[in-house]
Amino acid sequence: MLTLYLLAGFATVLSLLAFLISREANRIVTVAALLLAGLFSLVGWGQTVEAFGGLYRFDTLARGLTLVAILGGLWALLLGPAKKFEFPLLVLFAVTGMHVMASSPNLVVLLIALEVFSLPLYVLATWQRDEQGFEAGLKYFLLGALGAAIFLYGIALYFGATGSFMVGATGSGPLYIAGLFLIMAAFAFKTAMVPFQWWSPDVYQGSPTVVTLFMATAVKAAAFAAMLRIFTPEGLEAWGIGMAALVALSTLFGNLGALAQTEAKRLFAYSSIANAGYIGLGLFGPTGQATIPFYLLTYALATGLIFAVLSMLSNQEVPLERLRGLWYRKPLLGGALGLGILSLLGLPPLAGFWAKYLVFQEAARAGFYGLVVLALVTSAIGAYYYLKTFFLIFSQPTPAQETEDREAEAALAQYGSSEAPGVPVTAAPMGLTQALMAPAAQTGLPALGMLVGAMALLGLLSLLPGLGLRAFSAGLPPAAAAVTITAPVDGSTLAVGSHTLQGTGRPGETLELFDNGVPLGAVTVGQQ
């Protein structure tokens, strides 16, 4: 509850207060608001808070994915350009919208929240104000508006079929399925799943790199939070085929498309399409509410690292060739980029591996083995471009690049931006905090801290994946079919009359007894 009040309150107050305080102070206040909101998401972890007649439901899922959205917002704020005070403000608006989206089981509120976080992103996409930026903003807006229209119509059909705007309403028949499919198409737009992904490479490439970072991580978190509520495993037969098609196409197209890319932001746009497909696998299983947030957290950390490094190199495009020898020129940036790439690849024992393993397991549990095999194969295809980029970072830099580095440093001293006239160049070498942040950010230390912190957290999740998974499982209903009966022995014959069942199970679980389909009774596992 307090998280919502903090985010919405700070966003509203800062809309006017930002006129009175300096740009830097505004940014600090916004960062503080995000940190506070994150802190209050952690308070009472595992508990569910309901308010407004059930329209606001702050459970573990909402808490976890709000944290991911806040993480994305912090990345954007600490690395982003603060030349206008509206930049932090729009990021704060968007995070508020994502929080509302992650914490509502009502379709109408979901639609409004979708708009709340989309509108600031349309503006942020055009932040650069060049041809590519306008193209990105326009494409994002038009397709986003189309997605919202499809979502709205899906909600109308869902309401028609079930008589309820709340998710999880029971329904059947063609109208219900059509409504679910339309809603699914709208979320496929937002999460860039094939065949609704056409905007994403252009938008990712044309937007400023920090905004791309924000879009790639936080938007996915909010959208998947809503999808987890709408597409529950109980209704699998209604939506399963559609989601399977989306997952199959996304993983294939994303990985195959990425093979042909020569520009880093575009490459990772295709990679994010593939990753949306992998996350979609988690929707099939019974414990997706825990594994998808885990996946999204590791994804936000790894993608955050990658785009943070790219934004430190340049706010414009980053051709892959410019990453050559990054490890030798700037060890910290090279190392962070390498770690992020390996985690996205899913190399054991990194966190990305555990995340992929968990969502694959979800699909396997639901019996979708074909999808799991396809995802594994495409994952192997993806290893090609991830490893290609990885080895590029660790290869020897050419002499020309060292000249470029010097030119970049000179350009930075002269213009406050590493983009020297004419030639494409990289930012100045590590060691100069001022150079490190240019041109994206002006403050070295917090951004550097964020980079190191994200690497540390990614490392922690790699070594102790159970920690993260257990945190996201808190407060979830226990998985079914965990009751084991120890007496009588399986297969033994019993005399008709009085006999007792003995077994173990987790407290609160229910065991129902059937005699040839006739229910005999139910028993709830008690505290022993």
Added chain:
Amino acid sequence: MSIGFWEVLALLVLVGTGLAVVRLQNAVHAALALIANFLVVAGVYVALEARFVAMIQIIVYAGAIVVLFLFVIMLLSAANANVGQDLLPRLPWVAALGALGLAGVLIYAVTRFQPPANAPALGGGLPQALGPLLYDPEKWLYALLVVGFLLLVATVAAVVLIEPERIIAATSHPAHPRQDQKPSPSTGQQKDERAVVKP
């Protein structure tokens, strides 16, 4: 409910104006067709016992939003849609096929549907009936508040989107050359920007 003359007429006008909106080449004509469509939709709403929504439909959609559309079309002299090169001349046919397919699927879904037998009393769809739902903290108040927040976000976003100059001053840099290099009143601000960039 039997289908009478007025229902068929409304249906025909709705479909006709809808087709006109997407097919007319003059954007002003299309916007006017859209207004006609909204007026008929409002009439249908009244017939379906949603009277307040019908009036809001006319006031907000026809009276405010499409009027803004018309302002934009006329200020940009964008009435003529046939400009530029048509890179995909066959696209309309493919799009029409897709639209027909979607319509077919949805019509199939709707015709297979049994509406609930006893519909609740609607109270004529007057604001007297809607207000208690809208402002009840246990019902829709939260959605209303979020909509209010959305309007704030939309206002700020629109202002930032069109806000001139301040951000362009910061990009006057050799790597991003501006079209007009003559000194502008923002020169002083450029210095200010640089002072921030290099702490």
